[in-house]
Amino acid sequence: SAIDACGSSNGGCSAQAECRRTTPGNRVCVCSPGYTGDGIVCMEINPCLVNNGGCDRNAECTQIGPNQAVCNCLKGYSGDGKTCTYISLCLQNNGGCSEFAICNDTELTERTCTCKPKYVGDGFNCRGNIFQELQRNSNTSRFYFHLETLSIRDITGPGPFTLFVPHTDILNSDPRVKDWIAKGVMAQVLRYHMVSCASLLYKDLTAITNITSLHGDLIHISLSQNSLVLNNKAEIILSDAVGTNGVIHVINQILVP
Known part of the structure; x- marks a missing residue:
């Protein structure tokens, strides 16, 4: 009978x-399938070696078996690997x-x-002029409300200005406000909390004893127990909210001219 050329050791072919x-x-x-060669020697086909395995040019091709691969979008891109879109x-x-x-x-x-x-x-926190900033901050929004109600626009100009703003809670609770209105x-009263021609940060105020308000009266500044106090009464509790045309400090009492 004829010899079976494949009968032993796979006929000498590759495994x-x-x-x-x-x-x-x-x-x-x-x-x-998945291999290439002359049959005596067969090598795995790596599909990633040709055209990135059919993956998007912004994807990584990874061989997972003979002539088999997966496509994964690179960092910064999204998609199925065959199509990858830049993530903005x-x-x-x-x-x-x-x-x-x-x-x-x-x-x-x-x-x-x-x-x-x-x-x-810095781009993450951007501030406009101090008139705008009053409205955006709940600590100072009541002061803004009174300015709007009375059509006071002194601090919308180029400045520079320094504001000493009574906290919203103070303006809401002080019974004198209704009487003044x-x-x-x-x-x-509101203009007594404004200073023009200077944008004074907290550290600047420590070197000053008196400044003149837009109302015309002086505001006395002193240091008490490591805190700046205005007119021996109102303490600065929040400071240095800088806008394009000045700076805002929040105080815990209303200044009375």
Whole structure:
């Protein structure tokens, strides 16, 4: 009988090949799917070596078996690996920047935040003029309300200004406020909390004993138990809220001219 050329040791073919009988005593070796070679020697096909394995150019191709691979989008991209789309950090929540800032994508997973014109800050916290900032801060919003009600616009100009703003809770609870409004003197009281021609930070105030308010009367400044006190009564409890045209300090009492 004819000799089976594939009968022993896979006919001398590679372990990754199929031995096929042709004519009696002869055979051919054919590499199995996923392998390439002459049948005697068969090597795994790495699909990642050609056209990145069919993955997107912004994806990583990883071989997981003979002629098998998976595609994973690179950092900064999203998709199924076959198609990868750049992730813009600025598209969601302005990239974490302030609502008053411009977000710019710079490189993968990176962006810059720059305050818009007429705002100051680091891009994550951008501040407008002090009149705008009064409204945005709950600690000072009641002072803003009274300015708006009386159409006082002194601090909307270029400044610089320094404001000593009674905390919202104080303005809401002090019974004298209603009396001042009824008597038509509330505007004078408010202007007594404003200083023009200077943007004075907390450290600047420590070197001053008196400053003149927009109302015209002096405000006395002193240091008591490591705190700055105005007119021996109102303590600065929050300081140095800097805007484009001045600075705001929050105090715990109303100053009375």
